[in-house]
Amino acid sequence: MSRPRLIRSEAIYDGRRIRVRRDRLRGPDGREYTREVVEHPGSAVVVPLLADGRVVLVRQYRYVIDAEVLELPAGTLEPGEDPAACARRELEEETGYAAGKIDPLGFVYPSPGILDERMHFFLARDLVAGTPDREAGEEMRNVLVPREALLRRIREGGIRDAKTVVGMHLAAGWEP
DSSP states (O other), rough: OOEEEEEEEEEEEEOOOEEEEEEEEEOOSOOEEEEEEEOOEEEEEEEBTTTEEEEEEEEEEEEGGEEEEEOOOOEEOOOOOOHHHHHHHHHHHHHEEEEEEEEEEEEOOOOOTTTTOOOEEEEEEEEEEEOOOTTTOOOOOEEEEHHHHHHHHHHHTTOOOOOOOOOOOOHHHHOO
């Protein structure tokens, strides 16, 4: 399959966590077209699994969809940060739990038609409870849900957060 050729690229927004650019391309058939691309540094998502089989989730209000969401802990990679280090950091900051073991589960592109983000998933085990150190604007609380109950809620449509759906499916079959 032939690839398009980039004619020009212009930054149209440069924010704290994302950058948006407009690319002008020429396709293999010679026709020109435009794509808007959201550049994101990547993220880490954690499936924190307690020894008793419960999953540590956070419930927080998400302004963009004007709703409270029950979701896995996650965060944006800092420049040059290893995804596993980000996963450990976000787990502790958001939930207060520290992981004795953290295993990679893979990565996904959440929306490759417009977004270059690579979302890395990790299974955290041998958890030790502590005190969260949440950032400003992170008004959330921990919710512990048995893994099977969480998977049932996903199947029944009670969980709509994509990273939580994907993370739980990637972690299926792992033992606490």
